[in-house]
Amino acid sequence: MADDTTKPLRKLPLxxxxxxxxxxxxxxxxxxxxxxxxxxxxxxxxYRAKVGRIxxxxxxxxxxxxxxxxxxxxxxxxxxx
Numbered sequence: 001m002a003d004d005t006t007k008p009l010r011k012l013p014l015x016x017x018x019x020x021x022x023x024x025x026x027x028x029x030x031x032x033x034x035x036x037x038x039x040x041x042x043x044x045x046x047y048r049a050k051v052g053r054i055x056x057x058x059x060x061x062x063x064x065x066x067x068x069x070x071x072x073x074x075x076x077x078x079x080x081x
Contacts, residue, residue: 008054008070020051020070027058027065 009017026035027049036050040057046068049056057069 008072012054016052016054020054020056023049023051023056024067024070027056027067030060030065 009020012020023035026032037047040046040048045059045061047058047060049058053073055069055071055073056067057071059066059068
């Protein structure tokens with residue numbers, strides 16, 4: 001993951017950081033069961049997962065998943081994708 005992707009994780013409490021990293025591992029292994037995942041309207045292969053106030057935006061092409069962005073939920077979360 002790029003530095004911009006992991007930057008929001010730095011200020012999180014340890015327990016939240018652990019939850020987010022666990023969800024990221026599940027996404028990268030394409031194990032989507034029991035995750036709050038939604039397709040992003042207007043994008044073919046972009047999805048988002050919710051972990052409390054954190055949003056994990058990722059691309060899934062059916063064969064593998066790639067993390068695009070990890071951000072605190074605000075009005076700028078989905079801009080610039």
